[in-house]
Amino acid sequence: MSGTIWLPIRILLLILQSVWLALGQIWSNKIRSALTTIGIIIGVASVTAVIAALSGLKASVLTEFESIGTTTIFAGPDLPREGKFRNLPWHKIQFEKKDLENLLENCPSLEVYTPATWRSTSVRYGEQTVENMLIRGINNSWHKIENRSVIDGRPFSIIDEEQGWQVCLITEEVKKELKLDKDCVGQEIQIDGRSFRIVGVVEERISAFDMGRSKAEVYIPYETEWKLWRNHPVILAKAKKPEVAEEAREELRFYLRKCKGLKPGDPDLFRIETVEQVLRQFEKVSIIITTIATGVVGISLLVGGVGIMNIMLVSVSERTREIGLRKAVGAKPSAILLQFLVEAVILCFFGGLLGVLGGQGMTSALARIPNAHLDKAYIPMWAIGLAFGFSALVGIIFGMFPAAKAASLDPIEALRHE
């Protein structure tokens, strides 16, 4: 068929043709092409692995919070960063026991709450002593807030709480560390030298935040903690529904300000956190890490790009006669430009492809590290798209100069080139 072909189709054919030529060229210089793309491969592999690790961590954290529930609210004393209350002594801002008495009446959006304390101290059973055991003071409602039930024995009774009996709940891990009997309910352990009777065992929860920390915890009624050690509480509470979590937070804030006798305009002397907020904070941190990683990768892609440019310049110089011949038989400068540009882009694209594969390999390896909470690590589609997009962009940017050099060669000079 003769006659002029429709322009877009002609351009498409020209590109396909350039791709074909470029593949042939790359194939005939296999080793050189492979070495050239290493910079790109490393850059893309590391960014995809970092993104995959972050995605995995985020997935773990999300699951974690979902199990706690998005209704959990934490409140604890906190000094403002500036203003007249900046240097207030701690005993002025800590929560008083009486502050909590009317909490539920004043915060209708809250379902339950518990005063809570935690500290580390030594715990002894017979000959076995464990230093730095975590002791938590709680009320019965804690089980509902943390969604952890008693799997053996019983929870604290109202009498335990009101009288401040010296009773405790433990986790399975405590059994192991103190070498308690399998059926330990009813046995006595010494906390800070005082005798506590074990009334039950609380289920453990695998938590992303316990990295390397022991899951051994001893629970005692808050009232007991107060009676024996005068430890001031923080508040753990649960909103009735996720939708009213923000209202519950505001009610709690209003109530706590009233308790502290704060005037309008005074800063809060406490901090209220919801899971939502913590999630948002995590989101922020992960964005920062992603940005830094992207920067590092940008640099390595830059280095990779310079490598590509270098090899393309060598290629142009080696193929000067060929370029001259192509021009003599009618290749326009734009066709030569396209040919070398496509070659550079394809080189980078291969680099991107191998990089993504390498990143996948690194991700699989990361996922197998025990206790790193990266078992959910995966490369999201957008990261793959980004990797390829960036590689192509590097190819275009760094391929442009050699390609333009080839396109502007004088055919006569080029054919005379030795």
Place this chain on the structure above:
Amino acid sequence: MLIELKDVRKIYKVGVERIQALDGVSLEVRENEYLAVMGSSGSGKSTLMNILGCLDRCTSGQYLLGGHDTTRLGSSRLAQIRNEQIGFVFQSFELLPRTSALKNVELPLLYSRKQGWWNRRKLANASLERVGLAGRIRHRPNQLSGGEKQRVAIARALVGGPSLLLADEPTGNLDTKTSEDILALFDRLHEEGQTIIMVTHEEDIARHAHRVIRMRDGKIISDEKQTGRKPA
């Protein structure tokens, strides 16, 4: 008239020195002429070839190819003219290595606006057949003899159906026997109607042409019809 050169001058600047490679050349070539350009090195015959082949532009004067003025055209338009109207044959063949004879011949069609990819193979095959290489289309340049290489190059020059075949010392790298074969091929192409301009410095070879122009110092010093032409 296929080619009209009117008072063409070409000046190169080398540093501060100005070299007058062509000094007012006027030339007319009709369709189906077989012209040999002779002259010693530095006579301007290569510059003339480059200008005739639209590889270079003259400093002043006018070049009409097929009645169209090419003097003011940009490099893209010149590339298109080379692609459609001119076939080059070089002394050192200039075949792409590691590329089959067929693919080498297809090369100009790659850049053609007129031919689609679906025609390339057919045209390339026909062109190779025309130069008598139908059986060697899969061979690569390193598997071909010098004469065969030059035939592939000629097939490549002819594949687009050019109005002008430009040959620059086409037998310069070949032995006498092979040279005769190539020249016989040129004679045949000429009989089939092809316009040929050939640059050479050998009288024996120039004797094949119908017309010989001789150059010295950028000027045409003689332009004569050949009567006692060597038979094909």
